[in-house]
Amino acid sequence: MKLLALPLFAFALLAAKPAPVEAPSVLPINAPAEVVANPANKLMLQLSNGGTVVIELRPDAAPNHVARIQTLVRQGFYDGTIFHRVIPGFMAQGGDPTGTGEGGSKLPDLKAEFNSLPHLRGTVAAARAEPEDSANSQFYIMFGPKGSLDHNYTVFGRVISGMDVVDRIAPGEPPAAPTKIVHASLGDGSAPAAAAVPPAAQAPAPAPAQGSTPGN
Secondary structure (H helix, E strand, O other): OOOOOHHHHHHHHHHOOOOOOOOOOOOOOOOOHHHHHOHHHEEEEEEOOOOEEEEEEOOOOOHHHHHHHHHHHHOOOOOOOEEEEEEOOOEEEEEEOOOOOOOOOOOOOEOOOOOOOOOOOOEEEEOOOOOOOOEOOOEEEEOOOOHHHOOOOOEEEEEEEOHHHHHOOOOEOOOOOOOEEEEEEEOOOOOOOOOOOOHHHHOOOOOOOOOOOOOO
16 A cells, blocks of 8 residues: 655645544543553654653554553564655654555554544554554654644544653654664563663664655
């Protein structure tokens, strides 16, 4: 499946008046106590830039998207993937095993779970193609607020630790030396153990030759 670049589609949303969208029920910005108490709702991303990002997942807002992330993490799917589209001040997008922005997992695409959680600094949401029900494995992390994306993408979490690490993700579309997810794990430990990686191998890999995205 060929995914449209997130910023390209976001621009389309601004350029054309979107169809009216029914506002979802308002969810609390902070996760409910039962969500916080479940260690499986903590996603840790160990990055090749030397830091770890901790994301609090929100199954109360997007249960199917959170379940998908947890499933893929437990399979080791994200280990070794890169952030292939990183726009300073906007967002960092990753989760594509091909590193091109056009790939996903072998699992079926997900039905949209648009909700009231806003796009703020640290928001984590599902990237998708133009069809609403086309999210699969790709996600993005917001560097700053962007209200025009609210209710048009499925927000499923927020960074609660390591935003300084997110800020250090290599920029580019694609980056010349992309930042890599060395290892993704959940707070309950239900993920493959991280392999021992020699320091030289932890250096960001060069961008794949076919990494350019449509619209560039």
